[in-house]
Amino acid sequence: YSFDNAIVRLPPVSVTQGLRAEDRGAPTHEGVGTEHRLYVEALQAAGVAVEVLPALEAFPDSLFVEDPALVFPEGAILLRPGAQSRFGETAAIEQVLRRRFDKVLSLPAPGFADGGDVLVTPDKVMIGLSDRTTQEGADALIALLAELGRKGVIVTTPPGVLHFKSDCSLLDASTMLATARLAASGVFDGLRVLLVPEGEEAAANALRVNERVFVGADYPRTAAMLEAEGYSVVRLPTGEIAKIDAGLSCMSLRW
Numbered sequence: 067y068s069f070d071n072a073i074v075r076l077p078p079v080s081v082t083q084g085l086r087a088e089d090r091g092a093p094t095h096e097g098v099g100t101e102h103r104l105y106v107e108a109l110q111a112a113g114v115a116v117e118v119l120p121a122l123e124a125f126p127d128s129l130f131v132e133d134p135a136l137v138f139p140e141g142a143i144l145l146r147p148g149a150q151s152r153f154g155e156t157a158a159i160e161q162v163l164r165r166r167f168d169k170v171l172s173l174p175a176p177g178f179a180d181g182g183d184v185l186v187t188p189d190k191v192m193i194g195l196s197d198r199t200t201q202e203g204a205d206a207l208i209a210l211l212a213e214l215g216r217k218g219v220i221v222t223t224p225p226g227v228l229h230f231k232s233d234c235s236l237l238d239a240s241t242m243l244a245t246a247r248l249a250a251s252g253v254f255d256g257l258r259v260l261l262v263p264e265g266e267e268a269a270a271n272a273l274r275v276n277e278r279v280f281v282g283a284d285y286p287r288t289a290a291m292l293e294a295e296g297y298s299v300v301r302l303p304t305g306e307i308a309k310i311d312a313g314l315s316c317m318s319l320r321w
């Protein structure tokens with residue numbers, strides 16, 4: 067969670083067509099734009115140098131740059147997103163990553179993996195199987211992570227949850243924020259787990275950046291709990307991106 071750099075991509079006008087499991091109304095381009103701008107400002111205020119890429123109209127979900135690639139100080143991995151409408155986002159970010167990283171690896175076919183299913187902890191990289199991340203994709207990813215000196219482990223995402231990280235985020239080297247449904251699976255045994263209060267499940271997709279923890283502004287009980295635990299909380303609006311199943315980790319690649 068210590069980051070000097072981040073890459074983000076501006077939301078396209080087509081973000082109103084973004085993928086969603088359940089239709090609760092389309093987000094507006096202007097509303098998503100405001101949430102994105104405040105997010106970029108919060109990253110900068112936390113000490114991160116942010117590269118802002120241009121919007122891609124052909125890809126409604128392309129502002130969620132976390133999904134088509136993984137980045138580490140030691141190199142990047144180009145992924146194969148599991149949603150058909152997002153598959154081409156990888157090619158769009160490849161040149162950017164080749165400019166920023168000496169070592170760029172590519173997930174081989176036929177597996178699929180979304181960055182939203184990948185949680186990096188100090189000692190391992192957890193890969194959650196989901197509707198987007200297949201066993202073949204996860205197995206191939208473990209081999210690539212080994213090339214970067216990282217240990218990958220395969221875990222499962224609760225049924226009905228888009229991504230593994232929709233339900234958890236790392237708060238510090240030994241503490242995880244998670245939903246009760248994910249923690250119950252035992253994946254975080256050995257770590258301290260703070261549970262998001264019932265009814266605030268979407269708050270589990272928080273984001274620790276340097277000395278701050280970004281939390282959705284619609285989740286006051288989670289924010290208060292984290293403050294009581296001593297974290298420096300930054301509340302950011304996420305009501306529009308939430309309509310297309312996204313949260314705070316999705317909008318950047320960080321290293």
Ligand code: CIR
Binds near residue numbers: 127133152229312315
């Ligand atoms: C999608 O369904 O792919 C987008 N509407 C939301 C992606 C959210 N990304 C993430 O959790 N990493």
